[in-house]
Amino acid sequence: MSVNNQSSIDLLASQVLQGAKYREIAPELVRRIGAQELAKRRSLKEAVKATKNKLHQVGGAYQESRLNYEKSLALLRETDPEPVEGSGQAATSSHQLRAACYQLMQAHASTRERLPILDEFYQTIFAELPPVRTVLDLACGLNPLAYPWLPLPKETQFTAVDIYSDMLTFIQGFFALAGVNGRTQQRDIIGNPPTEPYDLILLLKTLPCLEQVDKSAAADLIEALNGRFLLISYPAQSLGGRSKGMVENYTQQFERLADGRNWHVQRFEFATELAFLVQTNRS
Numbered sequence: 077m078s079v080n081n082q083s084s085i086d087l088l089a090s091q092v093l094q095g096a097k098y099r100e101i102a103p104e105l106v107r108r109i110g111a112q113e114l115a116k117r118r119s120l121k122e123a124v125k126a127t128k129n130k131l132h133q134v135g136g137a138y139q140e141s142r143l144n145y146e147k148s149l150a151l152l153r154e155t156d157p158e159p160v161e162g163s164g165q166a167a168t169s170s171h172q173l174r175a176a177c178y179q180l181m182q183a184h185a186s187t188r189e190r191l192p193i194l195d196e197f198y199q200t201i202f203a204e205l206p207p208v209r210t211v212l213d214l215a216c217g218l219n220p221l222a223y224p225w226l227p228l229p230k231e232t233q234f235t236a237v238d239i240y241s242d243m244l245t246f247i248q249g250f251f252a253l254a255g256v257n258g259r260t261q262q263r264d265i266i267g268n269p270p271t272e273p274y275d276l277i278l279l280l281k282t283l284p285c286l287e288q289v290d291k292s293a294a295a296d297l298i299e300a301l302n303g304r305f306l307l308i309s310y311p312a313q314s315l316g317g318r319s320k321g322m323v324e325n326y327t328q329q330f331e332r333l334a335d336g337r338n339w340h341v342q343r344f345e346f347a348t349e350l351a352f353l354v355q356t357n358r359s
């Protein structure tokens with residue numbers, strides 16, 4: 077890349093990151109998309125606009141109304157932190173905490189779609205898993221607030237990754253209040269995928285989103301990750317409702333991704349989500 081290109085990317089990134097809707101996004105992703113748009117567009121102004129559009133598509137569109145994170149933490153703080161019965165499982169978190177989490181998860185369109193199936197989703201998947209000590213939730217949205225529904229022992233280490241620093245700070249606050257052994261990372265998982273070993277990696281409705289930025293992003297990410305189990309899911313409905321075509325189309329997408337890999341796969345079709353639990357050859 078020439079010096080000129082580098083300074084155009086710097087300029088574009090600083091302009092995009094000045095926008096209120098974009099300033100919390102991982103700068104590395106702004107620069108990645110910015111570089112693509114600079115190569116395609118006629119002017120810096122056009123490239124800035126196109127970069128913002130793409131960032132909206134892959135992130136902002138899911139947060140129609142931004143949560144007030146201070147008020148949300150206050151709401152969580154008001155809940156009774158004590159588990160209902162002391163079996164040591166996150167699933168026994170207080171009813172109040174669950175109710176607050178449920179309410180807050182509605183603020184992320186993708187996480188919200190899972191609410192009608194939340195219990196069924198995690199109970200079904202975890203029934204198929206051996207004990208899990210480490211979980212990585214990639215492009216997590218507000219899914220870490222579903223932690224009280226996960227049948228996991230308290231000591232399980234949970235790592236949440238997304239591109240929004242303000243959302244991740246809020247999730248870190250939730251972890252502290254709910255007594256979760258959790259941590260967060262702001263990261264563009266296309267350019268900088270985590271390679272450390274995990275028992276379970278969640279890729280919930282994430283791969284199609286990454287492919288909007290880079291056609292080979294899903295396959296490249298899968299290649300880089302080091303998970304014993306992967307939970308890969310796709311939306312089973314668009315805003316207009318459930319669509320048979322969508323399920324078929326995403327089943328084919330998954331099959332192309334799985335092709336030639338030494339994977340053991342279980343398929344689950346929930347009302348709002350199509351999920352594949354993969355035991356990889358990295359066990």
Ligand SMILES: C[S@@+](CC[C@H](N)C(=O)[O-])C[C@H]1O[C@@H](n2cnc3c(N)ncnc32)[C@H](O)[C@@H]1O
Pocket residue numbers: 105134135136138186187188214215216217218219237238239240263264265266279280281282285286
């Ligand atoms: C379709 S939503 C899925 C959210 C969550 N996994 C769920 O199912 O509840 C996609 C998420 O990916 C995040 N995201 C988009 N591009 C990303 C990237 N390059 N690296 C990390 N996260 C990204 C967005 O901010 C958004 O929260």
